[in-house]
Amino acid sequence: MTPEPSGAAQPGSAADVIKAIPLRRPGRWIAAFVILVLVVLFIYGAATNANFQWSTYRSYLFDRRITKGVWATLQLTFLAMALGVVLGVALAVMRLSANPVLKSVAWAYLWVFRGTPVYVQLVFWGLFSSIYPHLSLGIPFAHQFAHFDIQSLQAFFFFAALGLGLNEAAYMAEIVRAGISSVGEGQSEAATALGMSWPLTMRRVVLPQAMRVIIPPTGNELISMLKTTSLVIAVPFTGDLYSQARQISGANFRPVPLLMVASTWYLAITSVLMVGQYFLEKHYAKGSSRTMTARQLRVLAKAIGNPDRGGDGA
Amino acid sequence: MNQPASGSGPNGTPMISMNNVQKHFGALHVLKDIQFEVPAGQVVVVLGPSGSGKSTLCRVINRLEPIDSGEIRVDGKILPVEGKGLAMLRADVGMVFQSFNLFAHKSVLDNVALGPVKVRKMNKNAANDLAVGLLERVGIAEQKDKLPAQLSGGQQQRVAIARALAMKPKVMLFDEPTSALDPEMVQEVLDVMTSLAKEGMTMLCVTHEMGFARHAASRVVFMSDGEIVEDSTPDAFFKSPKSNRAKDFLSKILTH
Numbered sequence: 001m002t003p004e005p006s007g008a009a010q011p012g013s014a015a016d017v018i019k020a021i022p023l024r025r026p027g028r029w030i031a032a033f034v035i036l037v038l039v040v041l042f043i044y045g046a047a048t049n050a051n052f053q054w055s056t057y058r059s060y061l062f063d064r065r066i067t068k069g070v071w072a073t074l075q076l077t078f079l080a081m082a083l084g085v086v087l088g089v090a091l092a093v094m095r096l097s098a099n100p101v102l103k104s105v106a107w108a109y110l111w112v113f114r115g116t117p118v119y120v121q122l123v124f125w126g127l128f129s130s131i132y133p134h135l136s137l138g139i140p141f142a143h144q145f146a147h148f149d150i151q152s153l154q155a156f157f158f159f160a161a162l163g164l165g166l167n168e169a170a171y172m173a174e175i176v177r178a179g180i181s182s183v184g185e186g187q188s189e190a191a192t193a194l195g196m197s198w199p200l201t202m203r204r205v206v207l208p209q210a211m212r213v214i215i216p217p218t219g220n221e222l223i224s225m226l227k228t229t230s231l232v233i234a235v236p237f238t239g240d241l242y243s244q245a246r247q248i249s250g251a252n253f254r255p256v257p258l259l260m261v262a263s264t265w266y267l268a269i270t271s272v273l274m275v276g277q278y279f280l281e282k283h284y285a286k287g288s289s290r291t292m293t294a295r296q297l298r299v300l301a302k303a304i305g306n307p308d309r310g311g312d313g314a
Numbered sequence: 315m316n317q318p319a320s321g322s323g324p325n326g327t328p329m330i331s332m333n334n335v336q337k338h339f340g341a342l343h344v345l346k347d348i349q350f351e352v353p354a355g356q357v358v359v360v361l362g363p364s365g366s367g368k369s370t371l372c373r374v375i376n377r378l379e380p381i382d383s384g385e386i387r388v389d390g391k392i393l394p395v396e397g398k399g400l401a402m403l404r405a406d407v408g409m410v411f412q413s414f415n416l417f418a419h420k421s422v423l424d425n426v427a428l429g430p431v432k433v434r435k436m437n438k439n440a441a442n443d444l445a446v447g448l449l450e451r452v453g454i455a456e457q458k459d460k461l462p463a464q465l466s467g468g469q470q471q472r473v474a475i476a477r478a479l480a481m482k483p484k485v486m487l488f489d490e491p492t493s494a495l496d497p498e499m500v501q502e503v504l505d506v507m508t509s510l511a512k513e514g515m516t517m518l519c520v521t522h523e524m525g526f527a528r529h530a531a532s533r534v535v536f537m538s539d540g541e542i543v544e545d546s547t548p549d550a551f552f553k554s555p556k557s558n559r560a561k562d563f564l565s566k567i568l569t570h
């Protein structure tokens with residue numbers, strides 16, 4: 001574990017020895033150099049390769065259709081994720097409840113939505129209007145649906161978000177379930193013994209503690225959702241970033257620069273999300289053990305310091 | 315303190331009464347036709363070898379474990395099977411666990427105040443005052459803003475006792491409250507329990523602390539294989555146990 005500093009042989013300089021001398025790792029430097037050369041070669045090649053059509057890339061990067069596509073993609077991502085989280089928590093709680101009906105409903109839901117490709121599910125949602133033509137009568141918010149042209153862009157956007165969200169719920173349910181299971185049984189037992197109802201116990205005691213386990217994979221799901229929105233063409237909703245890029249390239253026959261435009265945006269948004277995830281994870285990790293760690297560090301520092309001084313005296 | 319051993323105790327309804335209580339875990343018969351009463355104000359210590367059903371006896375009283383048949387009453391009221399009635403009854407029965415089970419994400423103060431606010435619908439300020447008072451009583455008011463993980467085991471268990479007391483329970487159940495503690499912390503928890511006993515709290519304690527059983531208990535109940543084998547005063551139980559199972563148990567514990 002501890003690096004083998006070259007100065008360790010001199011017993012006189014115990015205090016210096018504690019300052020760990022980083023291990024020299026020639027392998028890393030060689031690898032870094034090789035990769036740097038490859039990256040430079042690739043960038044040079046790409047920049048000078050006429051097939052990339054960089055001028056087209058530049059002119060479309062902030063094209064209005066593209067930025068509108070970005071906006072639609074973001075909306076889809078967050079709407080679908082919100083639906084996925086809310087429904088996922090409900091499904092997880094149902095699966096863990098003692099009620100056999102709720103349990104089997106949740107199980108069946110997960111079975112169907114995790115067992116079929118999301119692309120196929122999206123196609124189904126697109127066909128919803130032909131399967132249930134009298135939708136407006138059966139759904140609670142009938143007023144909205146009454147004026148709802150089933151073939152409109154709005155309807156397809158709605159079905160795209162719904163389809164992605166319902167699929168996501170099945171995965172979120174498993175994440176939330178893992179989080180809930182990570183909270184010791186004693187916690188809910190203590191709450192029950194105080195006279196707290198089961199929903200209250202979940203909300204006040206179990207779920208807050210499950211967050212530490214739930215947050216990191218949920219961040220991954222969000223980033224993954226951003227990219228999965230490129231499948232909404234299956235509905236078919238065509239307002240998202242990828243569809244917009246494809247439509248433009250369908251007209252100007254320049255797919256490569258437009259794919260680069262779309263990729264640039266996906267990468268940029270993903271990067272922002274990853275930064276957010278980093279801070280969120282740090283925040284939740286802190287809640288559990290930070291002060292203890294500080295204390296442990298001090299103890300550790302002493303433990304490392306003392307034997308050295310002891311060795312000095314001997 | 316020197317109430318009569320067993321029997322109906324002082325006049326009025328017993329705080330806990332169990333009638334023909336049966337409980338199985340699968341094929342395992344854990345509580346065999348339990349017939350048992352705890353009059354108000356008594357401190358009953360439950361002893362017995364591991365697996366004899368002591369924890370289960372505790373846990374059926376607030377229905378953390380359901381029973382197969384029989385009848386359990388708390389303060390004269392039959393234990394409801396579920397719903398709000400059961401929750402209200404649980405609120406009246408304080409419980410202290412071997413592993414403390416403090417809410418890990420909440421400060422010590424919030425641990426104690428949560429029940430009064432959420433279950434008793436007390437307002438936040440009043441609940442905090444109550445909590446601070448109880449934490450002072452168990453001697454850890456100065457730790458009120460820490461998280462449970464930052465306290466020693468003995469301190470955590472004292473918080474757990476304060477949390478149970480915050481519900482103003484009619485009876486307290488202790489399931490081996492000191493078994494998970496380092497030896498030097500056992501006494502601080504026993505001191506709190508002894509002072510509770512002196513104040514007249516009705517208590518049912520599963521514990522292997524013989525000192526506590528001798529000095530604080532009004533009665534000792536000895537369980538073995540799901541049965542209550544002996545039910546007598548501490549003096550009688552320790553000096554002249556009647557059954558062989560109790561003699562055997564005592565010889566193992568006391569020579570140890």
Ligand SMILES: Nc1ncnc2c1ncn2[C@@H]1O[C@H](COP(=O)(O)OP(=O)(O)OP(=O)(O)O)[C@@H](O)[C@H]1O
Pocket residue numbers: 339342344362363364365366367368369370371
């Ligand atoms: N949830 C459960 N499911 C199945 N069996 C159980 C369960 N809880 C307890 N048991 C079994 O029931 C018996 C009695 O358990 P109980 O915990 O009441 O004993 P105990 O007297 O408290 O023992 P200990 O001194 O070890 O705590 C044991 O054999 C135990 O294995």
Ligand SMILES: [Mg+2]
Pocket residue numbers: 368369370489490
């Ligand atoms: Mg036990």
